[in-house]
Amino acid sequence: MKYYIYCIAALFPLLFGCQADKKEPSAQIIKNEQTLRSELDTFNLGTIPVTVTRVTKAGFDALPSVNFDTPEDKLLIADSSYVKRVGDTLAFKTLSKTVKLVNNDKENEGEAENYANYTYYGYLKNVGKFVVFGTYWEEYDYLLIDNKTGDIARVCGLPVVSPDGKKIVSGNVDLIATFTYNGIELLDSRNIIKPIAARELNTWGPEEIKWKDNHTLFVKAQIADEKANNLVRTEYLSLTLK
Numbered sequence: 001m002k003y004y005i006y007c008i009a010a011l012f013p014l015l016f017g018c019q020a021d022k023k024e025p026s027a028q029i030i031k032n033e034q035t036l037r038s039e040l041d042t043f044n045l046g047t048i049p050v051t052v053t054r055v056t057k058a059g060f061d062a063l064p065s066v067n068f069d070t071p072e073d074k075l076l077i078a079d080s081s082y083v084k085r086v087g088d089t090l091a092f093k094t095l096s097k098t099v100k101l102v103n104n105d106k107e108n109e110g111e112a113e114n115y116a117n118y119t120y121y122g123y124l125k126n127v128g129k130f131v132v133f134g135t136y137w138e139e140y141d142y143l144l145i146d147n148k149t150g151d152i153a154r155v156c157g158l159p160v161v162s163p164d165g166k167k168i169v170s171g172n173v174d175l176i177a178t179f180t181y182n183g184i185e186l187l188d189s190r191n192i193i194k195p196i197a198a199r200e201l202n203t204w205g206p207e208e209i210k211w212k213d214n215h216t217l218f219v220k221a222q223i224a225d226e227k228a229n230n231l232v233r234t235e236y237l238s239l240t241l242k
Contacts, residue, residue, distance in 0.1 A: 039203045040223070040237075045186060046197020051240040060218050060236040063210040066160050068121045068131065075122050082147070083120055083130065090118050092130055094150040101132060101143070112137045123147075126165045127189045138179075142170070144193060153193040156181050157206075164214050166190055173205025173222050175232055184209075186241075207234070215241050 043050050076085055082093050088103035101118040114137075121131040121142075132143040134154075144153045155170035162168070168187045174180040183200040187193050208220040217239040222232040 039201055043199065045184060045199045045241065048186070048197060049242045051242065053238045053240075055218055055236045055238045057236050060210065060220060063212060063218055065208065065210065066158055068133075068158060070122065072120050075120055079120075079123055079130075082123075085120070090120055090132065092145050092150070094146065095148045097150045099145055099150045099152070101134075118143075124159065124161060127161055127168070127193075129153075129159075129189075129193070131159060140180075144168075146192065149192065151192060153187065153195075155187065156183070156185055156198075157209075160209050160211060161189060162211050162214050166214070167196070168193065169209050169211070169217060171206030171209050171219075173207050175205050175222055175224050176230070204235075204237075212238070217241070 038052075040052050042052065072085075076083055084091050084093075088105075090101045092099040092101075102116070103118060104114050104116045106112075106114060117135045119133045121133050123130050124144075128147040130145040130147065132145065134141050134143055141154045141156060142159060144155065144159060146152075155168070157170040157172040159168045159170050166189060168189045170185040170187070171183065172181050174182045181200065182202075182205040183198060184206055185198040186196040188196055204221045204223040206219045207222050210218045212218050219237045219239060221235050221237050223235055225231065225233045
């Protein structure tokens with residue numbers, strides 16, 4: 001099964017006990033504009049100018065990584081007051097309502113488009129959001145469920161919260177197969193999550209993103225290179241958001 005990313009950061013309400021519906025992208029996507037000098041030099045993330053410079057691997061590794069590798073069963077025990085799994089259903093108790101995500105493992109012909117599988121990834125305490133990894137037929141995303149309203153925002157990659165808790169960055173790389181979204185999303189994480197901008201990239205993609213400070217991202221990037229093994233090389237970049 002081929003997966004491509006369904007990249008979005010749109011908010012929408014869930015009725016009590018209903019399954020989340022997938023929505024169309026709402027973040028502003030800009031690509032191939034005439035003002036682009038080089039995606040490895042300067043580009044726009046929505047209306048935000050971004051300056052790109054190189055950093056060392058040691059500098060990148062010195063910053064902490066986002067860790068979502070704890071098994072779901074252990075997370076469900078730790079967060080049992082708010083999150084439960086009963087069979088194929090994940091249920092989240094928020095202040096406003098209960099949100100239910102229901103797995104549908106049917107992949108038979110004619111039913112593949114309804115395939116969905118949800119895995120609980122943990123709780124982002126500093127922004128009050130439950131994180132769920134969703135896989136579907138030929139797509140996947142990450143769901144951020146608000147602990148107060150139950151509203152859901154969908155992002156294209158692992159959510160990484162800025163040091164001040166005001167922004168979330170998310171990214172994904174797929175330069176070779178090109179089945180999934182290759183680019184970066186930026187969101188306002190205060191209260192209800194709102195999309196700020198998204199940028200689809202053509203010459204490189206973010207394999208991992210870290211915040212150095214509230215205006216600077218360090219990125220482990222895969223860069224398209226016809227002379228390299230597997231047609232990509234790894235570099236470490238600093239993105240300054242002006």
